Amino acid sequence: MSISNEQLHQWTDDISRAYFQKPFLDDVMFNPRLRTTGGRYIPSKRVIELNPKYLFELGEEEFKGIIKHELCHYHLxxxxxxxxxRDREFKELLKKTGSPRHCKPLPSEKPKVHRYVCTSCSQEYERKRRVDTKRYRCGKCKGHLKKM
Structure with missing residues (x-):
């Protein structure tokens, strides 16, 4: 599924007219370098940048929500x-238009889990961050930890 910048602009303008009753007059573009967000609005340039991964991995409905969220920033x-x-007006407009406050995490960007096991009592630990096994010990028996 491929979409051009012209189609993206038309789609954004259609959503803007349907939910905000106002035209979208500025630029919207894909930015594949975005990593932790579905999109962003740059006020100094009046540009909306959108992460194409969200369209391809989560579908049009989720992507439409991201566009509506960024249009809330834009019109306000x-x-x-x-x-x-944090602004009250922004939160009210999100509710009024049915826009999501946050986007769902991408399925391809699953958080890495580090697993450790105690060499003495076999207690297992899962951590988001790495643990220095020379510095930290088992919380149960004070035994040495080993990466699984």
Whole structure:
């Protein structure tokens, strides 16, 4: 499934007119370098950048939600209202348009899990971050840890 920048702009404009009753006049583009977010709005350039992985991995409905979220930032910024995530006006517009506050994590970006086992009592541990096995010991019996 491939979509051009012109189709993306048309789709964004259609969503803007349907949910905000206003046209989308500025630029929208794919940015494959985005890693931890579905999209971002850059107020100084008035540009919306979207992560194409979300369209391909999670589908059009989830991607439409990301576009609506970024359009909330865009329209509030143009109107001179609070467009940040903490602003009351932003939260109200998210609710009014049915836009998601956060996007779902990508299936391809599963967090890595580090597994350790105690050499004495065989207690197993799972951690998101690596553990220095020379410095840390088992919490149960104070035995040495070994990476699984």
């Amino acid at each position: 910024h143009i109107e001179g209202k609070g467009y940040g995530h």
